[in-house]
Every structure is written in structure tokens, then in C-alpha cells.
Amino acid sequence: MGILFSFAVVVAIVLLVFAGVSGAGLNYLFAVIIPYIALLIFIVGMVYRVVNWGRSAVPFKVPTTGGQQTSLPWIAANKLDNPSTSYGVIGRMLLEVLLFRSLFRNTKAELHSGSRLIYGSEKLLWLAALAFHYCFLVILIRHLRFFVVPVPAPIEFLEFMDSFFQVGAPLVYITNFLIIIALLYLLYRRIGMPQIKYISLPSDYFPLFLILAIAISGILMRYFDKVDVVGVKQIAMGLVSFRPTIPDGIGVIFYIHFALVCTLFAYFPFSKLVHMGGVFLSPTRNLANNNRMIRHVNPWDYPIKSRSYEDYENEFRDKMKKAGIPVEKE
Amino acid sequence: MYNGGKIIIGLLIFIGFSTFPFLFTMGKVVPIPELKLDTPEIQKMVDKRCVEPKEYMKTEHMVMLNTWRDAVVRDGARLYKARDGRTYDMSLQNTCMKCHSNKKNFCDQCHNYVAVKPYCWDCHIAPQEGT
Incomplete structure (x- = not known):
């Protein structure tokens, strides 16, 4: 159900834009108004989510991370998986953010020959996730060539490297292939593996279908149903300089691609995709395991009303004496 | 916080x-790119038209050049038959650049605008231009 629903939503967006642009001529809505709204939702939404996380207190440090913690000098500590210093935490965060360390350590459980439970490493997920994320980053940065004039050299260099093999015209990008393969594997996991399918929700399928649709529409636009690139850049530059213009004669495939990207941006803060910001605020990743060196005070500890025996005796001393109860102070 | x-x-x-x-x-x-179609060769033409119609050339010229290159270099086939029946010599320098001799005001205008760096001139000799 979740699969069909998510797929239907993506198809509906495509059809809506197609009808809106080629039927009703709503070019201005899809190329100017919606992009601005989507970007605004993206930025405000992400800031809101991150600030919200920042405001939640961390009652105690989470020491249950992989690796030997720092203890006695003759026990080798795992400084990256269980760091006790800030530098160690920075190292762990870099490994996590840049190389997906915890996904690398991910395991899978499978039943073999009936009832034998076997645990194994699950590196394909890590590989596909890494390939997908880096391709997405490269594609995102590469697209900046439409949004800036003059195009800075690093962006040009990235595009040069991405089309390094100089195949065909327009040049084929390496990331075009990699991102599609990675996305198809990530989708296969959720459709073809029963355990993963069981726990998958529409919110898992929808981003996959959406990003797949973005990639496919982009590839179609570049190699098959080509659009007027100069016109596309005029739209983009109009948007970033707040002087929106829409040249005539740009194929509807562009509007579909652009609207899907806007959908992704607007959907981002409401979805699981906020892990982009959330990864930096994971308590199991960003807290040093130094409980034995520095006391972590729960920020919501309130002053406890307590009464010592001394107070009690001071109040009731006379009565206690009359009743013959022994007192500490006469 | x-x-x-x-x-x-x-x-x-x-x-x-x-x-x-x-x-x-x-x-x-x-500034948006402005293509200059006023080279002496184009001005001499009575019927001002490119190998294929303008809209087609706009989006497909790179595909055409790539196909031409493969045809010439690999198969030695030099004759291009346009869709309206006319024939052309498949040559960047002798056919395309004969009319569009103003690389700076033609090719480069759009290519620079959208940061495309075609590798045509890695092998071909770019036309000499004063400006």
C-alpha cells in the first residue's frame, strides 16, 4: 500500500505540473511562486527543526557506543568509536558525516536452513547509501552553474570531473549512472527484502520515488527531450536576482523537473530527510564518553526539597524529650 | 538552547x-547572451538558413557535431543529408565555422553563459578573431 501510495503521489505531481503548464499555462506559478515558497519552507523548516532539537535537554551522556571506553592506562581505548575528548568527538562526527561509520558497522540477521540465525555484515547498504549521498551532493553543486554568473572555477572543475570520460554529447555524467543504480538498490531493499518491506512506511518510499523521478526527469531533459538551456538559466538567474522572467518555449519537462525539486525542498523539513541536520545533533555521536572524568549535570534537575534529621530534631526536641525519645543534641 | x-x-x-x-x-x-548572425558569409546568403532549422540546431547541435565526428573519423563518410534534402560537407571548420566565423559572438556566448566547455578546440583550430 505504502509503495503504491507514494508512487501515485509522485505521478500525480508530474501530471499536475504537466496539465498546469501545457494546459493551463501556469508557468509563472511553477517556475517562480512555488520555488520561492519551497525554498522558504526548506530554510525556515530546517532551522526550526534544528533549534527545536537544540532546545531539548540531554539528561545524561550516552556511553553505550561501540568500542572500549577510556579507562585504565593499560587498557587500549578506542579513541574514535568511543572518544573521551572533543577531538575524538570531532573525529567520530567526521567519520559519521563523511563516511557513514555507523552504517558501515550495520549488521543483518538472516535465518539459514530453517532455524539457524546468522549475523553478517551489511556493506551493500552502506555502499549504496554512500554512493547516493555523494552523487546527490555532486549533482546539487553542479547545478549551481545555472544559478551563478560567472560560474566559479570549483563548480566548473566538479562538472569537468563528473563528465571526465567525455562520452557522447552532451557529455554523460558519471553521477547520472551511479545515482540511479544506488537509488534502485535502496528501493529494492524496501521492496524485495521482506524484513525491510515490513517496516517500511510511505515516508520511506516517497523520498525514494521522488528523488528517482527527479533524476530520471533530469536525465531525460539533458539527453533526450532537450530544453533551451539558456532559457532555463534565464529563469534561474531571474529567481536568484529577484527579477523573475520566464522565456517562452521551454519544454514542459523542465517544469516537471523543477517542480519535483521544489517538492523535495518543501517536503524536506517534514520528512526523515532532516537527518541532514539531525546527524549533527545525535547524542550517541556528538557526546564525549567522559562520564568518569567530568560530571554531567542533568539540565532539568531542580532543587530538591529535603529535610535533614537535624532540622527535624530542632523542631520537635522539646516534644521528643517529654516523650522520652533520645535526642542527639540536648 | x-x-x-x-x-x-x-x-x-x-x-x-x-x-x-x-x-x-x-x-x-x-546580461543574457546575444548571438550575432551578421558575419559576411551569412550576409551574403540569400536564403538565410542553417543546416537544419533553428529550433533543432539550438538543442541538437552538439549531438549533430558528435555524430559528424564519428561519421567522418571512423567511417570516412563526409556527406550529410539534411532533412530538407540538401547536402553538406560534414566539417566543423569548413561548414559550421564558414558562416559562424564569429566564435566569440556566437559559440562562446551561450557556452560561457551556462558554463559549458566543449572540447571541440582541443583538436580543431579555433578561428582567429580580432576582438
């Missing part, structure tokens, strides 16, 4: 990245 300093720095970096094109442009007007 806990660790507010670090989080705010992170958020500022995020906002900087996501609004980079806006900050880079700062609302300035960017």
Missing part, C-alpha cells in the same frame, strides 16, 4: 549554503 553557539554557527553555515546563489548575485542584472 543547549550548545547554542555551536548550533547557531552550524545553522548560519547551512543558511549560507542554501542561499549561496542569492548572496553571490546580490540582485545584480546579468
Whole structure:
């Protein structure tokens, strides 16, 4: 159900834009108004989510991370998986953010020959996730060539490297292939593996279908149903300089691609995709395991009303004496 | 907010990245490319038309050049039959650049605008231009 629903939503967006642009001529809505709204939702939404996380207190440090913690000098500590210093935490965060360390350590459980439970490493997920994320980053940065004039050299260099093999015209990008393969594997996991399918929700399928649709529409636009690139850049530059213009004669495939990207941006803060910001605020990743060196005070500890025996005796001393109860102070 | 300093720095970096094109442009007007079709060779033409219609050339010229290259270099086939029946010599320097001899005001205009760097001139000799 979740699969069909998510797929239907993506198809509906495509059809809506197609009808809106080629039927009703709503070019201005899809190329100017919606992009601005989507970007605004993206930025405000992400800031809101991150600030919200920042405001939640961390009652105690989470020491249950992989690796030997720092203890006695003759026990080798795992400084990256269980760091006790800030530098160690920075190292762990870099490994996590840049190389997906915890996904690398991910395991899978499978039943073999009936009832034998076997645990194994699950590196394909890590590989596909890494390939997908880096391709997405490269594609995102590469697209900046439409949004800036003059195009800075690093962006040009990235595009040069991405089309390094100089195949065909327009040049084929390496990331075009990699991102599609990675996305198809990530989708296969959720459709073809029963355990993963069981726990998958529409919110898992929808981003996959959406990003797949973005990639496919982009590839179609570049190699098959080509659009007027100069016109596309005029739209983009109009948007970033707040002087929106829409040249005539740009194929509807562009509007579909652009609207899907806007959908992704607007959907981002409401979805699981906020892990982009959330990864930096994971308590199991960003807290040093130094409980034995520095006391972590729960920020919501309130002053406890307590009464010592001394107070009690001071109040009731006379009565206690009359009743013959022994007192500490006469 | 806990660790507010670090989080705010992170958020500022995020906002900087996501609004980079806006900050880079700062609302300035960017001139759109203007193609000059006034070379002597084009002015001499009675029937001013390219190998294929303008709209087709606009989106497919790179595909055509790539096909031409493969045909000439690999198969030695030099004759291109356009869709309206006329024939052309498949040659960047002798056919395309004969009319469009103004690379700076023709090819480069759009290519520079959208940061495309075709590798035509890695092998071919670019036309000499004064400007």
C-alpha cells in the first residue's frame, strides 16, 4: 500500500505540473511562486527543526557506543568509536558525516536452513547509501552553474570531473549512472527484502520515488527531450536576482523537473530527510564518553526539597524529650 | 538552547549554503547572451538558413557535431543529408565555422553563459578573431 501510495503521489505531481503548464499555462506559478515558497519552507523548516532539537535537554551522556571506553592506562581505548575528548568527538562526527561509520558497522540477521540465525555484515547498504549521498551532493553543486554568473572555477572543475570520460554529447555524467543504480538498490531493499518491506512506511518510499523521478526527469531533459538551456538559466538567474522572467518555449519537462525539486525542498523539513541536520545533533555521536572524568549535570534537575534529621530534631526536641525519645543534641 | 553557539554557527553555515546563489548575485542584472548572425558569409546568403532549422540546431547541435565526428573519423563518410534534402560537407571548420566565423559572438556566448566547455578546440583550430 505504502509503495503504491507514494508512487501515485509522485505521478500525480508530474501530471499536475504537466496539465498546469501545457494546459493551463501556469508557468509563472511553477517556475517562480512555488520555488520561492519551497525554498522558504526548506530554510525556515530546517532551522526550526534544528533549534527545536537544540532546545531539548540531554539528561545524561550516552556511553553505550561501540568500542572500549577510556579507562585504565593499560587498557587500549578506542579513541574514535568511543572518544573521551572533543577531538575524538570531532573525529567520530567526521567519520559519521563523511563516511557513514555507523552504517558501515550495520549488521543483518538472516535465518539459514530453517532455524539457524546468522549475523553478517551489511556493506551493500552502506555502499549504496554512500554512493547516493555523494552523487546527490555532486549533482546539487553542479547545478549551481545555472544559478551563478560567472560560474566559479570549483563548480566548473566538479562538472569537468563528473563528465571526465567525455562520452557522447552532451557529455554523460558519471553521477547520472551511479545515482540511479544506488537509488534502485535502496528501493529494492524496501521492496524485495521482506524484513525491510515490513517496516517500511510511505515516508520511506516517497523520498525514494521522488528523488528517482527527479533524476530520471533530469536525465531525460539533458539527453533526450532537450530544453533551451539558456532559457532555463534565464529563469534561474531571474529567481536568484529577484527579477523573475520566464522565456517562452521551454519544454514542459523542465517544469516537471523543477517542480519535483521544489517538492523535495518543501517536503524536506517534514520528512526523515532532516537527518541532514539531525546527524549533527545525535547524542550517541556528538557526546564525549567522559562520564568518569567530568560530571554531567542533568539540565532539568531542580532543587530538591529535603529535610535533614537535624532540622527535624530542632523542631520537635522539646516534644521528643517529654516523650522520652533520645535526642542527639540536648 | 543547549550548545547554542555551536548550533547557531552550524545553522548560519547551512543558511549560507542554501542561499549561496542569492548572496553571490546580490540582485545584480546579468546580461543574457546575444548571438550575432551578421558575419559576411551569412550576409551574403540569400536564403538565410542553417543546416537544419533553428529550433533543432539550438538543442541538437552538439549531438549533430558528435555524430559528424564519428561519421567522418571512423567511417570516412563526409556527406550529410539534411532533412530538407540538401547536402553538406560534414566539417566543423569548413561548414559550421564558414558562416559562424564569429566564435566569440556566437559559440562562446551561450557556452560561457551556462558554463559549458566543449572540447571541440582541443583538436580543431579555433578561428582567429580580432576582438
